[in-house]
Each structure stands twice: as C-alpha cells, then as structure tokens.
Amino acid sequence: xxxxxxxxxxxxxxxxxxxxxxxxxxxxxxxxxxxxxxxxxxxxxxxxxxxxxxxxxxxxxxxxxxxxxxxxxxxxxxxxxxxxxxxxxxxxxxxxxxxxxxxxxxxxxxxxxxxxxxxxxxxxxxxxxxxxxxxxxxxxxxxxxxxxxxxxxxxxxxxxxxxxxxxxxxxxxxxxxxxxxxxxxxxxxxxxxxxxxxxxxxxxxxxxxxxxxxxxxxxxxxxxxxxxxxxxxxxxxxxxxxx
Amino acid sequence: xxxxxxxxxxxxxxxxxxxxxxxxxxxxxxxxxxxxxxxxxxxxxxxxxxxxxxxxxxxxxxxxxxxxxxxxxxxxxxxxxxxxxxxxxxxxxxxxxxxxxxxxxxxxxxxxxxxxxxxxxxxxxxxxxxxxxxxxxxxxxxxxxxxxxxxxxxxxxxxxxxxxxxxxxxxxxxxxxxxxxxxxxxxxxxxxxxxxxxxxxxxxxxxxxxxxxxxxxxxxxxxxxxxxxxxxxxxxxxxxxxx
Numbered sequence: 121x122x123x124x125x126x127x128x129x130x131x132x133x134x135x136x137x138x139x140x141x142x143x144x145x146x147x148x149x150x151x152x153x154x155x156x157x158x159x160x161x162x163x164x165x166x167x168x169x170x171x172x173x174x175x176x177x178x179x180x181x182x183x184x185x186x187x188x189x190x191x192x193x194x195x196x197x198x199x200x201x202x203x204x205x206x207x208x209x210x211x212x213x214x215x216x217x218x219x220x221x222x223x224x225x226x227x228x229x230x231x232x233x234x235x236x237x238x239x240x241x242x243x244x245x246x247x248x249x250x251x252x253x254x255x256x257x258x259x260x261x262x263x264x265x266x267x268x269x270x271x272x273x274x275x276x277x278x279x280x281x282x283x284x285x286x287x288x289x290x291x292x293x294x295x296x297x298x299x300x301x302x303x304x305x306x307x308x309x310x311x312x313x314x315x316x317x318x319x320x321x322x323x324x325x326x327x328x329x330x331x332x333x334x335x336x337x338x339x340x341x342x343x344x345x346x347x348x349x350x351x352x353x354x355x356x357x358x359x360x361x362x363x
Numbered sequence: 364x365x366x367x368x369x370x371x372x373x374x375x376x377x378x379x380x381x382x383x384x385x386x387x388x389x390x391x392x393x394x395x396x397x398x399x400x401x402x403x404x405x406x407x408x409x410x411x412x413x414x415x416x417x418x419x420x421x422x423x424x425x426x427x428x429x430x431x432x433x434x435x436x437x438x439x440x441x442x443x444x445x446x447x448x449x450x451x452x453x454x455x456x457x458x459x460x461x462x463x464x465x466x467x468x469x470x471x472x473x474x475x476x477x478x479x480x481x482x483x484x485x486x487x488x489x490x491x492x493x494x495x496x497x498x499x500x501x502x503x504x505x506x507x508x509x510x511x512x513x514x515x516x517x518x519x520x521x522x523x524x525x526x527x528x529x530x531x532x533x534x535x536x537x538x539x540x541x542x543x544x545x546x547x548x549x550x551x552x553x554x555x556x557x558x559x560x561x562x563x564x565x566x567x568x569x570x571x572x573x574x575x576x577x578x579x580x581x582x583x584x585x586x587x588x589x590x591x592x593x594x595x596x597x598x599x600x601x602x603x604x605x606x
Contacts, residue, residue, distance in 0.1 A: 133564050136402045137535075138392030139579060140566065142385070145407065149381030159379045161414070164388065164405035167564075171404070194545045195565040196552040226545075234548030252569065271569055292380075302437045302469075305477030309439040321376050321410070322438040323383065326495065326514055336382060 123340060124184040124287030126152055128162040129175060131190040131200050132268055135164045143270045144189045151277055156287030157185065167197050169206070176207035180262055185284060190268030192257060194234040200265060201258070205242035208261055215241045218256050225254025248276045259283070288340045293349045295335040297356050299363075300324070307355045308335070315348040317341065366583060367427040367530030369395055371405040372418060374433040374443055375511055378407045386513045387432045394520055399530030400428065410440050412449070419450035423505055428527060433511030435500060437477040443508060444501070448485035451504055458484045461499050468497025491519045502526070531583045536592045538578045540599050542606075543567070550598045551578070558591040560584065 128148055134140040142164065149159045160183065165171050172191075180186050191200030205212035218239035222231060238255040248257035248264065252272045257265050259280070266276040297304070301324050312320045318339040325332055335352060339345040371391055377383040385407065392402045403426065408414050415434075423429050434443030448455040461482035465474060481498040491500035491507065495515045500508045502523070509519040540547070544567050555563045561582040568575055578595060582588040 133562070133581075134566055134579065135388070136392055136405065137396060137533075137579075137581070138389040138394075138402075141389045145378070146381040146384045149379055151381075153380060159381075160409060162379065162407035164407075166403060193565065193567065194548045196548070196555050197564050230545070232545060232549070235545035237548075238545075269567060269569055290380075302473070302475060302478035302481075305437045305439070305480075306475070312439050319376070321440050322436065323377055324436065324512060326512055336377065336380075338376075338380070 121156075121286075121288045123290060124157040124285065125160045126157050126185040126187060127179045127183045128159055129172070129179075129186065129188040130162060130164045130268075131167065131172060131188055132165075133167045133197070135190075136166055144268070144273050147270070147274060148187060148189075148277060151281050152185075152187075152284070153290060155281055155284060156289040157284060158287075158290060167191060167199055169199055169203050172200065172203040173206045176204060176263060180207065184262060184287070186263045187280065188263070188265050189273050192238065192255070192265060192267055194238050194255075201241055204260065204263055204265055208242055208263065210242035210244060210260070212240055213243045214239050215245060215247070215258070217247050218258070221247070221249070221256050222254055248279050251275050290338050290340055291342050291345050292336055292338045293345060295337070295349065295353060295356065296332060297335065297360070298332050299356060299359055300331065301333055304333075304356065304359055307359060308352070311348060311352045311355060314351065315339075315344060318344055318348040320348070320352070364399075364531045366533060367400040367528065368403045369400050369428040369430060370422045370426045371402055372415070372422075372429065372431040373405060373407045373511075374410065374415060374431055375408075376410045376440070378433075379409055387511070387516050390513070390517060391430060391432075391520060394524050395428075395430075395527070396533060398524055398527060399532040400527060401530075401533060410434060410442060412442055412446050415443065415446040416449045419447060419506060423450065427505060427530070429506045430523065431506070431508050432516050435481065435498070435508060435510055437481050437498075444484055447503065447506055447508055451485055451506065453485035453487060453503070455483055456486045458482050458488060458490070458501070460490050461501070464490070464492070464499050465497055491522050494518050533581050533583055534585050534588050535579055535581045536588060538580070538592065538596060538599065539575060540578065540603070541575050542599060542602055543574065544576055546606075547576075547599065547602055550602060551595070554591060554595045554598060557594065558582075558587060560587055561591040563591070563595070 245258035488501035
C-alpha cells in the first residue's frame with residue numbers, strides 16, 4: 121500500500137493581504153499524515169474564480185484528494201462552492217439536504233436568501249456536517265470543501281478524515297541536538313545517503329542565545345526508520361564527544 | 364502607477380507535514396502591501412528540486428517579484444539556492460562576498476565546507492545581508508531568496524523591501540459589526556456593486572458565544588475607499604437599528 125497524496129487549497133484574500141494567519145494547513149497536514157495521506161503541496165489562493173477553477177482542474181486528477189478551506193459563507197466574496205461546480209462541470213444547484221440542515225439550524229424568520237445560498241452546491245455533492253454554525257461543507261469526486269474559520273474547519277476535518285481511504289502511514293522520529301547544522305551537515309548527508317528511503321530534515325531554531333536543531337526522520341518502514349535513527353544518534357554522539 | 368505583484372514560495376517539507384506552522388507569509392504580505400506590492404498567490408512547496416525549479420520558471424515572468432523562504436542552510440535538505448540557479452539558467456558558484464561574510468562571522472576553525480557551501484549561489488546574484496546568523500540570502504533577476512527561520516527572514520525582509528520598486532498602495536479600512544454575515548449579505552453585495560473598485564471582504568469570527576464580523580474594504584483610491592466605507596457604515600447602522 122503506497123502513501124496517498126493530497127493537495128490543500130487555502131482560499132481567501134485575507135490570507136494574501138497579511139490580515140489573517142492560516143492555522144488550518146498544519147492541522148490538516150497532521151491529521152492526513154496520521155492516515156497515510158501526504159500533503160504534497162499547498163496553495164494560498166485569492167478570491168478569484170479563474171484561479172480557483174484552474175487550480176482545481178489541474179490538481180484533482182494529479183492527487184488522491186484535494187481539500188479546500190474558506191469561501192463558503194453567505195457573502196459576495198464566498199465563491200468556492202460555485203468554483204468547484206465549474207471545475208467538475210456540474211450545475212450549481214440547491215442541495216436539499218443542505219437546505220434542510222440550514223432550516224434545522226436557523227429560526228424560519230432568520231433564514232433569508234443569503235443564508236439559503238449556502239445550500240447551493242455542485243449537483244451530486246455529498247454533505248460535510250457543520251456542528252458549529254449549521255451550514256455544511258461538501259465533497260464531490262475527490263474534492264473536499266471546508267470552512268475557513270479554524271473551529272469549524274476542525275470539526276469538518278474529523279468527518280472528512282473518516283471518509284478518506286488510508287495510505288501507508290509515514291512514521292517519524294525526532295532527534296534534538298545542540299550541535300549546529302554546519303557542524304553535522306557532512307555526517308548528516310552520510311546517514312541520508314545510507315538510508316535513501318528515510319527522509320531526514322534538519323530544522324534549526326533560534327531563541328535568543330538558545331540554539332538547537334531538530335532532526336526529523338520520516339519513513340513508511342518503521343524498521344528502517346529505527347535503524348536510521350540509531351545510526352544518526354550514534355553519529356551525533358560521536359560528534360558531540362569530539363567537541 | 365499600478366499596484367505591483369508578488370508571488371511567495373514557502374519552501375520546506377516541515378510546512379507540509381504539519382510539523383511547522385508558517386509565520387512568514389503574513390509578515391511578508393503586510394510589508395509588501397505597505398509598499399504597494401500585492402501578494403497574488405503563495406505556495407507551500409516540498410524540498411523537491413523539480414517542483415521548485417518549475418514553479419520559479421513559471422512565476423518569475425508573471426509577477427514583478429518572487430520571494431522565497433526556507434532551504435538555504437548548510438544541510439543536504441537545503442536546495443533552494445541551487446534550484447534558483449537552475450531556474451535562471453546560471454552556473455551555481457561560490458559568491459566571494461558571501462564567503463567573506465561567512466569568514467567574518469565564523470572562527471576560522473569552525474568554517475568547514477558545509478558552512479562555506481552557504482556561499483554557493485547563482486552567478487551574478489546580489490547579497491541579502493543576514494545580521495542574525497551570518498549566512499546571507501541573495502537576489503537575482505526578480506527572485507529574492509530568504510531564510511525560513513522567522514527571526515532571520517524578518518531581518519532579511521527589511522533589506523529586501525528597501526530594494527523593491529513601490530507600486531500603488533492599497534489602502535484599507537475595517538468596520539466591525541455584531542451583525543451576522545447572513546443578515547447583511549444582501550446589503551453588502553449592494554455596496555460592493557456600487558463600488559467595484561473597492562474590494563470588500565467579510566470575515567466572521569467565532570469565540571465561544573462572542574461572534575462578530577470584520578468587514579475589510581481595500582482600494583488604491585483613498586477617496587473612493589472613504590466613500591464606500593461611509594456607505595457601508597450607514598447601511599450597517601440602518602440594519603442594526605431595524606433589528
């Protein structure tokens with residue numbers, strides 16, 4: 121069983137103006153990773169229909185799953201649902217189940233046309249329940265459409281993850297060291313060359329005078345992962361002892 | 364003078380595994396925005412040379428500036444600099460000024476080949492000073508290559524921003540309201556239609572029982588921005604009074 125692949129589209133002008141900091145990508149990446157689905161690229165897209173439609177059309181055939189966040193509210197700048205309809209060549213129609221969910225959530229006098237428009241989806245879409253604010257997300261083909269507000273996205277993601285077919289999980293181990301990257305780069309390359317099936321990432325951190333590096337090893341084979349981690353650890357110990 | 368455009372590439376497997384949350388994009392977007400340069404798209408890319416090179420080649424001609432973060436350290440997973448050389452069809456060579464910066468920063472006995480490799484850049488690149496950890500970033504053509512660690516990126520960004528040609532600044536105003544999106548969506552669309560040159564974004568927030576919406580108006584013409592904000596404010600006041 122190979123690892124499956126996903127592409128994440130973070131949709132919204134506010135992410136590109138600096139007004140809002142995305143908090144969804146790491147949550148999505150983590151949960152998908154635990155299911156054996158690797159996020160191979162993510163894009164932050166503006167509220168621009170051409171860009172969104174083109175990106176969906178290009179990526180839906182290239183990965184196992186496309187997940188989107190943002191742009192499914194009731195206002196004029198919420199265009200994700202209609203873009204998905206265009207991308208999958210389906211009519212953009214009112215979904216009876218989504219309308220029922222909205223009618224269950226809102227008092228009749230509060231359910232105006234703008235709110236009802238949140239039930240408009242590509243024909244044939246299935247719903248992603250929204251326990252927080254009523255208006256559901258949806259999925260069609262391999263595209264999963266979620267809200268952008270992190271608390272709502274998180275609730276939708278749990279449902280989405282349950283509906284994805286798992287792939288081979290990528291296991292990881294992290295080694296922390298006070299050696300600096302430049303001191304161990306050569307030794308690190310040697311271990312990486314010896315274990316090409318284990319991906320080793322080197323992530324330095326700097327906080328005032330406290331510096332260190334986290335070495336993250338990732339592999340689908342836990343046995344090889346353990347071997348590479350042991351090899352790396354003894355290499356690091358030898359380097360530290362030699363200082 | 365039109366607004367200029369930029370593309371931001373956030374490079375690193377750790378951003379796609381969920382291990383690290385990007386903090387650089389909002390900072391870059393904010394600073395570029397103040398200079399009249401709009402970030403029109405951002406991508407989170409893996410440490411994969413083909414993907415990085417293809418993306419740079421596709422986007423460098425399409426925007427005024429491409430900014431990258433990440434992948435310029437001394438370890439085997441730091442491949443951004445060589446990818447940029449490939450993308451701009453230049454030899455990947457040791458930069459004398461960068462080597463001098465490293466020799467000034469490190470004690471001679473600490474400056475090994477791995478650290479010196481941080482001076483390897485596309486031929487003809489200019490340096491972006493790194494006051495934090497010595498190893499400079501660089502720019503060539505319209506591509507600006509910065510570190511991924513936020514404190515280093517921030518210092519490099521100040522230098523970069525000084526070297527970019529300004530465009531027309533997009534001014535913004537934010538109106539806060541306790542009306543919900545669904546209650547004002549229709550009125551919001553009417554104001555948006557009346558002011559097509561002012562982009563209105565609607566951003567709900569939910570924190571426990573506290574809900575509200577921020578309406579962000581953005582335009583290059585401050586006079587039109589003020590007019591649209593005034594129109595929107597009186598519309599919101601009328602809606603609130605009618606509740």
